[in-house]
Amino acid sequence: MVNRKRWSVFAIILLVxxxxxxxxxxxxxxxxxFRKPTHFPDPVYNFATTPLTKETVELGRKLFYxxxxxxxxxxxxxxxxxxxxAFTHHGHDVSHGIDDxxxxxxxxxxxxxxxxxxxxWDGGVPxxxxxxxxxxxxxxxxxENMNNILVKLKADAKYPDMxxxxxxxxxxxxxxxxxxxxHFMTTLVSDNSKYDKVKRGExxxxxxxxxxxxxxxxxxxxxxxxxLFTDYSFRDNGLGINPxxxxxxxxxxxxxxxxxxxxxxxxxxxxxxxxxMHDGRFYTLHAVLNHYAKEVxxxxxxxxxxxxxxxxxxxxxxxxxxxxxLKTLDDExxxxxxxxxxx
Amino acid sequence: MxxxxxxxxxxxxxxxxxxxxxxxxxxxxxxxxxxxxxxLIVNGKKLVLNDYTYTNSNGESFNxxxxxxxxxxxxxxxxNGETYTVPKMESFFLIDAQDxxxxxxxISAPEGEYSYLQFNLGVDSLTNTLPxxxxxxxxDVSKHDMYxxxxxxxxxxxxxGASPQANTVNNxxxxxxxxxxxxxxxxxxxxxxxxxxxxxxxxxxxxENLSSDIHLMVxxxxxxxxxxxxxxxxxxxxxxxxxxxxxxxxxxxxxTHDHTHNFQKIN
Numbered sequence: 357m358v359n360r361k362r363w364s365v366f367a368i369i370l371l372v373x374x375x376x377x378x379x380x381x382x383x384x385x386x387x388x389x390f391r392k393p394t395h396f397p398d399p400v401y402n403f404a405t406t407p408l409t410k411e412t413v414e415l416g417r418k419l420f421y422x423x424x425x426x427x428x429x430x431x432x433x434x435x436x437x438x439x440x441x442a443f444t445h446h447g448h449d450v451s452h453g454i455d456d457x458x459x460x461x462x463x464x465x466x467x468x469x470x471x472x473x474x475x476x477w478d479g480g481v482p483x484x485x486x487x488x489x490x491x492x493x494x495x496x497x498x499x500e501n502m503n504n505i506l507v508k509l510k511a512d513a514k515y516p517d518m519x520x521x522x523x524x525x526x527x528x529x530x531x532x533x534x535x536x537x538x539h540f541m542t543t544l545v546s547d548n549s550k551y552d553k554v555k556r557g558e559x560x561x562x563x564x565x566x567x568x569x570x571x572x573x574x575x576x577x578x579x580x581x582x583x584l585f586t587d588y589s590f591r592d593n594g595l596g597i598n599p600x601x602x603x604x605x606x607x608x609x610x611x612x613x614x615x616x617x618x619x620x621x622x623x624x625x626x627x628x629x630x631x632x633m634h635d636g637r638f639y640t641l642h643a644v645l646n647h648y649a650k651e652v653x654x655x656x657x658x659x660x661x662x663x664x665x666x667x668x669x670x671x672x673x674x675x676x677x678x679x680x681x682l683k684t685l686d687d688e689x690x691x692x693x694x695x696x697x698x699x
Numbered sequence: 700m701x702x703x704x705x706x707x708x709x710x711x712x713x714x715x716x717x718x719x720x721x722x723x724x725x726x727x728x729x730x731x732x733x734x735x736x737x738x739l740i741v742n743g744k745k746l747v748l749n750d751y752t753y754t755n756s757n758g759e760s761f762n763x764x765x766x767x768x769x770x771x772x773x774x775x776x777x778x779n780g781e782t783y784t785v786p787k788m789e790s791f792f793l794i795d796a797q798d799x800x801x802x803x804x805x806i807s808a809p810e811g812e813y814s815y816l817q818f819n820l821g822v823d824s825l826t827n828t829l830p831x832x833x834x835x836x837x838x839d840v841s842k843h844d845m846y847x848x849x850x851x852x853x854x855x856x857x858x859x860g861a862s863p864q865a866n867t868v869n870n871x872x873x874x875x876x877x878x879x880x881x882x883x884x885x886x887x888x889x890x891x892x893x894x895x896x897x898x899x900x901x902x903x904x905x906x907e908n909l910s911s912d913i914h915l916m917v918x919x920x921x922x923x924x925x926x927x928x929x930x931x932x933x934x935x936x937x938x939x940x941x942x943x944x945x946x947x948x949x950x951x952x953x954x955t956h957d958h959t960h961n962f963q964k965i966n
Contacts, residue, residue: 446958447914447958456966596751599750636743638743638745639740639743641743641744643740643742643743643744646742650754650758651744651752651754651760655750
């Protein structure tokens, strides 16, 4: 009798534990790794040197959320690249990093980085494997160095084992830290917006969206080239110099022709990534379209495509149609993806 | 029996662990900090004084060189209808685009969860009749260029800038909006009470030794295009003449709640 009572009590406890688990944890999650969407070009990132595996990606994901990558263990990559905001820092024109220090540029989305030919607004970093280091050593972002990080990670109970499993050797260095982070970032693929479904023949545009798409092809696609919605070039889009005196690409090349040129950003997931531009000066897409229609500044290096009409003439109706097309680039499944959240 | 009790405790413990502890234990005898953050934008574009160019719906382009306005009589409300009114003399703030610190007024409020925020834009009639010696800080009439005379009172809202469409000296436009109802002869009252629902973008959770930061977007572009459309070329100057009441109707619509950061450490 006593035994039976005890048994039933344990059964209840077990039931509670099971009930406790969020339902998604009960579903078996298949490791997807990196998969090239059918309507995308071949990726630029070199997967040949180190095989991308479940272990490298999971390690990268853990590192991405680890505050120990910063000097005083307060800032992780995810502090400014929040998955629910398509890996941007929602509501912040520029981000506050370590000790609440402010940078001068808006945290960009991390979607579809395997196709990027350079990184950051000025393209100062040529390889995804080197991207994380720039944020780690930046004194207003994480202000840390790799040697200190390695000391912290090697003293951890889990990391040494994870590195061994990921890279097949017992010792690890900064290169493996950066590689794991890069592998995780390549898996952040956004290819399931309504636009993508239309391209795959699974959905169709409304009349207004189709009108916007045609306008987009005529007026925007030369720089924001589909399906990635950027051509990765550097252009001066007539914003003029900002109070931070940020000269963009010039700071990397020191070439006069590069003054005020910035990388063309992707237009995917705009609904989740406000504010916009390298300095986050526009809080709404209306403000962005208004800039191209009416507020382009005739700077020395203004892009020739914008010089023709001093911007991009757009009527109110055209703006509305464009906005409804741009909404079809929102990928809800990307910002909800459970593989991207804190492990 | 002991085992059974232990198991029951364990079950209760598990259940407690299970539920997300979103709501906090509150003690209304304790106070926490609330920081209001006023992010200034113009038609969705960041406000940068003297520098950035903006356009209104009439196609008039303009820049802004000065922007100040009073925020007062702050009230925090709970879903059950209870309210907390910040003591009147601790509740006056002068938001000044030139002074970054002024954009983040800090108040103290009892612990609790607040679902709406109310404040007055302007200086109300009662304060406009205070004896001069009680008008200190941001209400000091000689210090801030925000006061006219005893009958017309404080300037609630002041904006200046330039526009090619303003047919004035240096193409300047100047809007100084005052009037509280009048001391001896009646005037319009351009105070406007603003109520913002916080429940959609994040309620404010106030707890001792922590700050709840309520981020508000203030779209200055609304002064031209909201309830009424006001054209710069038609009205480059609005003070005691012109559509000052219409502009007050418009500035009452400038505020939206963007998000809230709760349980922030206080430096």
